[in-house]
Amino acid sequence: MNRKTLVLPAVVGLLAPVLAACGSTDSGAGGEGAIVVGTTDQLVASEENPAPLDPAIGYEAGVWNVLRQTVQTLTSVPVGGGAPIPEAAQSCTFTDTANESYRCTLRPGLTFADGTPVTAEDVKYSIQRVIDINSDSGPVGLLANIDMIETKGDNQVIFHLNTPDATFPYKLATPAAGIVPKAKYPAKEARTGFQVDGSGPYTMKPQTEDGRITRIVFTKNPSYKGELKVLNEKVEMDLFPDAEAMGKALEEKKIHMMTRAMSPEQARDMLVNPKKGIELTEMPGLAISYLGFNTEDPVVNKAVRQAMAQIIDRGEIAGKVYGTTAEPLYSLIPSSITGHTNAFFNKYGDPSTAKAAETLEKAGVKTPVKFTLHYTNDHYGSATAKEFKALQQQLNRSGLFKVDVEGKEWSKYRPEQKRGDYAAYGMGWFPDFPDPDNYTAPFLDKNNFLNSPYRSKEAQDVLIPKSRREADRSAAATTYEKLQDIVATDVPVLPIWQGKQYVASRSGVAGVERSISATSELQLWELNKNA
Incomplete structure (x- = not known):
């Protein structure tokens, strides 16, 4: 959601470490291999919600943090905010002055991670299934204004809206409008389990225990074609029961970065008592x-x-x-x-x-x-x-x-x-x-x-x-x-x-200030070890 809604120069000014600790890249988490990110988000499959990571079902910040890495959308909002830009699409525009008809043309050669071509029919299928499943706790409300989805050839999709909606390009940039493969996502029911497949910047492999995810390995998708620049080969996300456990892992060099949600006490302590080798970054928050x-x-x-x-x-x-x-x-x-x-x-x-x-x-x-x-x-x-x-x-x-x-x-x-x-x-x-x-x-x-x-x-x-x-x-x-x-x-x-948003990271990890969007979503592709 954003049409010149953020004062971008002020935002850019905030995206900087509020304390900088000296020191070179540490051993352990700071060594070679994957960048490891910690979170306290809980991803649990239950009787009430057996499909927490299906784009038609998942409507929580923690779920979207996974979907953002793996499922591509037609448009995306730039890191610093601003009007949506094409992502899986090559171009998108309203075709009428009333903002009731929106046309997107797909990028040429777009494929899912398994090599299957992504077509306009796949886009229609993916968005229509969210509407048809109509989950009580899902994001269907974001797409409720769609009257009809039309395709022209393999690369054009036109959305006809019930009423004018200038915010529609922003809604297409959310995981609710994520493009998924037909073969792996049923049309009328949710995909159970924790696996996510798409055409996004990463593929993912979850590790689970007792019906909950404990770790996700994100690996760079070599087939990805889009606006994003992926600056690393692999990122691992470790899920912790609380902020204290996550903070301990950072201090012990088991993770490179701690994200949602640091406790107020942790942020205050890092501001007052800086620790060598750890940086605290403040970002604008909209939560x-x-x-x-x-x-x-x-x-x-x-x-x-x-x-x-x-x-x-x-x-x-x-x-x-x-x-x-x-x-x-x-x-x-x-x-x-x-x-x-x-x-x-x-x-x-x-x-x-x-x-x-x-x-x-x-x-x-x-x-x-x-x-x-x-x-x-x-x-x-x-x-x-x-x-x-x-x-x-x-x-x-x-x-x-x-x-x-x-x-x-x-x-x-x-x-x-x-x-x-x-x-x-x-x-x-x-x-x-x-x-x-x-x-x-x-x-x-x-x-x-x-x-x-x-x-x-x-x-x-x-x-x-x-x-x-x-x-x-x-x-x-x-x-x-x-x-x-x-x-x-x-x-x-x-x-x-x-x-406000605070992220703590070990020295030697670059891109931290761009790794979380204004809407609190992880952008793991921005992280790298080349400070």
Whole structure:
């Protein structure tokens, strides 16, 4: 998602080590062979989700970090942001002034990693199967505006849209539109297991234990043809149970780099006490954290949600729990995205128990309001539990609430959240593309990501369609201001903080500052050992 939405010179300025430790390439992980990258993402096959890495099913940052390396898309967003450029395609363009028909021509000689030619029919098949499978937890919403997919010959594919959508090129750049081989991906059902096949820059081989991936070996795909320049021959991704274990592996030279998700304590310690041979790189972050609500549950009616918005002290949460790795957020749209406003601060001002009490009293709500605030304890990092303990303390200290907190594993948490089992719950959002549409439509539109019962006719029928008609994304800023005001008034979701990205790496590894995109996705092809 991005049409001139990032101030690129500022972004480039941030993509640099915030501390540089001297020293030459170390032995162990720093020696010859594959570059080894650590992550705390968990890739688990379960009864509820036996196909976590199928592009039609997987819709999480950790899953997309795997798909990005292996499955090619028609377009891609440049490393520093900007308008999408051709990737598997040789060219792509809207063929009408209404932004309702989008044509792509494939690169000549494009093949899957096994040598099978990639044709326009393969593109149509891959995207149509995501729509047909229509997974409850999948990314089908990104493709929901497609009315028909047409092919012309072996190399042209035309997408006819139901309504104008200037953000469509960004959606084609996501793994939801990844091109997969027919022989290995059934048309009407998901591909189970952990193997991924495509025409991307790498092939992959997973290592598993007890139904979860422990390591993935990415090997450079010699058949790859696209815009990306692959600067290494092999990268291994090691999956760790937590940030502490990942950090220990970095110190012991078992990995070259630690990515999602370093703990705030680790980042703070590396800033204050630099370690020889290790560099800490700060990157701009577009991930956000927020509270969601089952708006049909009377316990969290509109007045209660407004009172919570009035009480919660975002600055305290960001400062005490996350330190330098987060900053307060007063809108669904982060501060670095065009159209951002501080809608919640403009409406509620500084935290005030007195104002919250007045809101509840006018609505006839008896206090203290009792409910459980749910969160996932294994998906967004080790600081999540501390964050929700702090939220509980803030709400209960007001005397207006009596809130319990409960953490659950993501594999159970996400299905229960989507079913509407929770009155209030915590979630994070890693954008599909850096455009304000991806911070509003997934939460406010039909078939929204949260499966929320909340509906705003103005948002769904007027403002979201209007915003998508603007090819110049900055021209949609006024429309997004209105959408943010609606969210601040109705509070179907409550933004808490916006994150920064930190990556720690051993000296001698180059390309670290380009290895994670603005949308927090790994770009392993940027890494190399030739500093």
